[in-house]
Amino acid sequence: MVPCRYTDLRCKEVINICDGCRLGCVCDVEVELPEGRICAIWVPGPWRWLGLFRRDGYYRIPWSCIRRAGDDIILVEADLTGCRVGREWKRPRR
Secondary structure: OOOOOHHHHHOOEEEEOOOOOEEEEOOEEEEEOOOOEEEEEEEEOOEOOOOOOOEOOEEEEEHHHEEEEOOOEEEEOOOHHHHEEOOOOOOOOO
16 A cells, blocks of 8 residues: 555546546545544535535545545545535534
8 A cells, every 4th residue: 555645635536437436636534543544535515505505514425435446536436315414514623
């Protein structure tokens, strides 16, 4: 396995191979501590009305749904209805 930084992961686009939908780029990563194992990646949901307003929640994609991670894309096989997290979830401030 090749070491990868969070900044490298953040630049990769996520594509669902079930329907060919482009989900966007990784916005956050969920990590188990102290092992340092990645549990899930977070991808922003679609824009609400014509892209003028805020996003409609986030997708939490478990690491087990990731099929392949390339140089510039990540292929996932996931049912997105079970992965969606509402807008009420806020990313923790650093």
